[in-house]
Amino acid sequence: MGSGALETVSGLALSIVSSVNEGQYHEGDGVNATRRLARFSCICNTDFCPPFMVRHYLVKGRVQGVGFRWYVHREAGTLNLRGWVRNTEDGHVEVVAAGEAEELASLRLALDRGSRGSRVDQVIEHMLDDSEDKDLGPFQIEGAW
Numbered sequence: 001m002g003s004g005a006l007e008t009v010s011g012l013a014l015s016i017v018s019s020v021n022e023g024q025y026h027e028g029d030g031v032n033a034t035r036r037l038a039r040f041s042c043i044c045n046t047d048f049c050p051p052f053m054v055r056h057y058l059v060k061g062r063v064q065g066v067g068f069r070w071y072v073h074r075e076a077g078t079l080n081l082r083g084w085v086r087n088t089e090d091g092h093v094e095v096v097a098a099g100e101a102e103e104l105a106s107l108r109l110a111l112d113r114g115s116r117g118s119r120v121d122q123v124i125e126h127m128l129d130d131s132e133d134k135d136l137g138p139f140q141i142e143g144a145w
Contacts, residue, residue, distance in 0.1 A: 054128040054136075055104050057095040058088075059111055061121035068093055069141045071115030072107075076139040079103040086142035098133040 059068070064087050072085040076097055081104070083097040097107055114120040 052099065052130060052133070053101055053104055054083075054096070054098040054130055054132045055108075056126040056128050057097070057108070057111055058124040059093040059095065059114075059120060059122075060124070061114070062119040063093045063114070064091055066115060066117040068115050068118045071118070072111065073139060073141050075110040076107055079106055081107060081139050082133065082136040084136070084140050084142045096128070096132070096136065097139070098136050 069085045069087065072093070072095055076083065076085070076095075079099065081097045081099040083095065085093060085095045088094050095107075095111065097104060099107075108123065108125065111123050112120060
């Protein structure tokens, strides 16, 4: 990475730190600023880079026809995950998500909890190769339209 790019990233990190330290953020922004700083650290020093992973989940129970995919979409979007959610032909819901370990753990808790009106009987989780992320875009619902 050239020095120009590092200066730009460094300036971004400094502006985030400044606005957090000066109290110029809305409630809840501190978490986002911390995440942005963590991503900045990733660029500058790989020792601080949080683990990036790709996971496949199969959710079994009463999870179709109850808004479960929209619930997963909302939760994953809040966590800044990439990937997709879709119904399966045998009545389950399938999820592929990519992101940092902490966000994936939060998604797993949300899948276990389920949406209002759903009943989650089982969540089967598989690790996927990190290279699977290259084909994933912003989190979306597949087959909803």
